[in-house]
Amino acid sequence: MIQIDWQSRVPVYEQLMQGILRLKNLGVLAPDDQLPSVRALASQTGVNPNTVQKAYQMLETKGIIYSVTGRGSFLSAGADADETILNEAKERLARAAREAAQMGLSKAAALELLAAVYEERGKSE
Amino acid sequence: MIQIDWQSRVPVYEQLMQGILRLKNLGVLAPDDQLPSVRALASQTGVNPNTVQKAYQMLETKGIIYSVTGRGSFLSAGADADETILNEAKERLARAAREAAQMGLSKAAALELLAAVYEERGKSE
Amino acid sequence: MIQIDWQSRVPVYEQLMQGILRLKNLGVLAPDDQLPSVRALASQTGVNPNTVQKAYQMLETKGIIYSVTGRGSFLSAGADADETILNEAKERLARAAREAAQMGLSKAAALELLAAVYEERGKSE
Amino acid sequence: MIQIDWQSRVPVYEQLMQGILRLKNLGVLAPDDQLPSVRALASQTGVNPNTVQKAYQMLETKGIIYSVTGRGSFLSAGADADETILNEAKERLARAAREAAQMGLSKAAALELLAAVYEERGKSE
DNA sequence: GTGGTCTAGACCACA
DNA sequence: GTGGTCTAGACCACA
Numbered sequence: 001m002i003q004i005d006w007q008s009r010v011p012v013y014e015q016l017m018q019g020i021l022r023l024k025n026l027g028v029l030a031p032d033d034q035l036p037s038v039r040a041l042a043s044q045t046g047v048n049p050n051t052v053q054k055a056y057q058m059l060e061t062k063g064i065i066y067s068v069t070g071r072g073s074f075l076s077a078g079a080d081a082d083e084t085i086l087n088e089a090k091e092r093l094a095r096a097a098r099e100a101a102q103m104g105l106s107k108a109a110a111l112e113l114l115a116a117v118y119e120e121r122g123k124s125e
Numbered sequence: 126m127i128q129i130d131w132q133s134r135v136p137v138y139e140q141l142m143q144g145i146l147r148l149k150n151l152g153v154l155a156p157d158d159q160l161p162s163v164r165a166l167a168s169q170t171g172v173n174p175n176t177v178q179k180a181y182q183m184l185e186t187k188g189i190i191y192s193v194t195g196r197g198s199f200l201s202a203g204a205d206a207d208e209t210i211l212n213e214a215k216e217r218l219a220r221a222a223r224e225a226a227q228m229g230l231s232k233a234a235a236l237e238l239l240a241a242v243y244e245e246r247g248k249s250e
Numbered sequence: 251m252i253q254i255d256w257q258s259r260v261p262v263y264e265q266l267m268q269g270i271l272r273l274k275n276l277g278v279l280a281p282d283d284q285l286p287s288v289r290a291l292a293s294q295t296g297v298n299p300n301t302v303q304k305a306y307q308m309l310e311t312k313g314i315i316y317s318v319t320g321r322g323s324f325l326s327a328g329a330d331a332d333e334t335i336l337n338e339a340k341e342r343l344a345r346a347a348r349e350a351a352q353m354g355l356s357k358a359a360a361l362e363l364l365a366a367v368y369e370e371r372g373k374s375e
Numbered sequence: 376m377i378q379i380d381w382q383s384r385v386p387v388y389e390q391l392m393q394g395i396l397r398l399k400n401l402g403v404l405a406p407d408d409q410l411p412s413v414r415a416l417a418s419q420t421g422v423n424p425n426t427v428q429k430a431y432q433m434l435e436t437k438g439i440i441y442s443v444t445g446r447g448s449f450l451s452a453g454a455d456a457d458e459t460i461l462n463e464a465k466e467r468l469a470r471a472a473r474e475a476a477q478m479g480l481s482k483a484a485a486l487e488l489l490a491a492v493y494e495e496r497g498k499s500e
Numbered sequence: 501g502t503g504g505t506c507t508a509g510a511c512c513a514c515a
Numbered sequence: 516g517t518g519g520t521c522t523a524g525a526c527c528a529c530a
Contacts, residue, residue, distance in 0.1 A: 011505060022227050037517055048507045053519075061436060068256060069518045070514035082229070089225035090238060096221035097242040100214040102147045107243040113215060114239055117222040118232040131443060136529060173530055261514060272477045298515050339475040340488060346471040347492040350464040352397050354457070357493040363465060364489055367472040368482040386520060412502055423522045428504075444503045445529035 004045050012047055016055035021064065021085065024075060031077035035065060038073070129170050137172055141180035146189065146210060149200060156202040160190060254295050262297055266305035271314065271335060274325060281327040285315060379420050387422055391430035396439065396460065399450060406452035410440060413448070 002019035004012055023029045035041070038056060042049040056073055059065045063081035067073040097110060105113075127144035129137055148154040160166070163181060167174040181198055184190045187210065192198045222235060230238075252269035254262055273279045285291070288306060292299040306323055309315045312335065317323045347360060355363075377394035379387055398404045410416070413431060417424040431448055434440045438456040442448040472485060480488075 013505080018224065018227065025227060025229055038519095039517080050508085051506060054505090056518085058436075061433075067518060068514090069261075070516080071256075072517060086225075086228050086230060089221075089228040089230060090234075093218075093221040093225045093230070093235065094238055094242055096214075096218040097239055098246070099143065100211075100218045101243060101246055102143065102150065103211050103214040104146075104150050105211060105214060105218070107240075109215075110218065110239055110243070111236060113219055114222055114232075114235055117219055118226060118235070121223070121226055131446075136444075138529080176530055179530085263514080268474065268477065271479075275477065275479045301515055304515085336475075336478050336480060339471075339478040339480060340484075343468075343471040343475045343480070343485065344488055344492055346464075346468040347489055348496070349393065350461075350468045351493060351496055352393065352400065353461050353464040354400055355461060355464060355468070357489075359465075360468065360489055360493070361486060363469055364472055364485055365482075367469055368476060368485070371473070371476055388520080413504095414502080425523085426521060429520090431503085442503060443529090445501080447502060 002041070002045055004047060013051050013055040013058065016041070016045070016047070016052060017059055020055070020059060024064070029075050031075050033075050035073040035075065127166070127170055129172060138176050138180040138183065141166070141170070141172065141177060142184055142210070145180075145184060149189075154200050156200055158200050160198040160200065162197055252291070252295055254297060263301050263305040263308065266291070266295070266297065266302060267309055267335070270305075270309060274314075279325050281325055283325050285323040285325065287322055377416070377420055379422060388426050388430040388433065391416070391420070391422070391427060392434055395430070395434060399439070404450050406450050408450045410448040410450065 002016060002023075004015055006012075008015065010018075020029070020035065029035070035056070036044065038049050038052045041047075042052045045052075056065065056067060060067055060073075062084065063076055063078055064085070065073050066076055100110060101107075127141060127148075129140055131137075135143075145154070145160065154160070160181070161169065163174055163177045166172070167177045170177075181190065181192070185192060185198070189201055189210070190198050191201055225235060226232075252266060252273075254265050256262075260268075270279070270285065279285070285306075286294065288299055288302045291297070292302045295302075306315065306317070310317060310323070314326055314335070315323050316326055350360060351357075377391060377398075379390055381387075383390065385393075395404070395410065404410070410431070411419065413424050413427045416422075417427045420427075431440065431442060435442055435448075437459065438451055438453060439460070440448050441451055475485060476482075
């Protein structure tokens, strides 16, 4: 189930993309599994169909899913896409770490914060 | 010297704020030191004066700098003045870590990446 | 055997049409030979019967096949029946060439690429 | 100047993308040159701003341009992007050639068609 | 002014 | 029903 946080600064279409990626990483969605249709996910989440469409299309550009007109959208098989995504996530993490360090965050504090994030994950899933 | 990355998604005014905080953390700027004038910093960085003005105003709101009419802007003394900024940086780091974890980054890999970031800092500055 | 590429942007009904024309051009299907029934071809390829029906109807409109009620569909005799199809293919090829040229593909490189395509065909069939 | 062919089956946003790429390849647009604003290009071509936005965003995804909120959109410097685009164009050309060959287009006819395309280009530009 | 996001709603090809 | 394109129009952050 994909939850939209309407208060978040993160664009809705990005939340949708992350939601799909999460379901993939959790194994809920397997390669070649069909995704909910654009309209179905839209009404399910309360998001406008155009916004869901945008999310799906960006996922397709990234090679995470593929869409066939008249048939639906499906999860791609390729592991390549995953690696690209992971690398992007690592890049963003490194950049955030560099900025935080520049703002005066000590190494110890940074490591502690990271540990806390993984701790909270362990509990929720 | 403050460098603006024009291709970055980080707003220019935020880059300016971070730049000044960096100079502070590096000790280049000491409490009560005078900052460059809005115009000077603008022409130096190629940024629109309005944008520099906005950065200075936000720094002042946060208590990191203070301005004296007719004289200019100066660095505040308070050591904990930039707490909000630090908190924002931590927030961003935590979010990036959560996303990376969701994309499959292991805790060990995350810690290693963080260590590498601090390592590289130690060398360059 | 007709293969459907489900990931292709080319509509399934068009792939079916091309597949039948290919069998004709290869001599696998001779004039007045009977084509597989809509149902047979559908289950064989995994395509929806409606879609096979559409392909057969368009082939009939173009005079490439003819159907006899109660008996089935047969390949037409006319050698130039598929002229429209050929023209469409030429049109697509010309458009692709124009676009490639615009993206900087030299004439020599284009001719070489074309030669390579025909070369590879000579070997495989 | 970018012309939209409203009769064409090619989506408007793709025509816009091709138009920008053409201007780049012709040297009309140089690296770091500013593109017309979304709204300007929209009113100039009679296209809806959203559609122009879509074209710009896809060009940014492909690394052809970069956009900075509040400042505008600019042509990227990288030659990498060009190569990717060229390769895609070559792929499409090869696929079109294969299909045409399968439809019975002789090698001689294909080469002639290609020559004609380059001939017509020589005249118009 | 400049790009970016989102909704509402229409229309099309395809299955 | 399913994805894809497009218009119209609103609203936001940023420069």
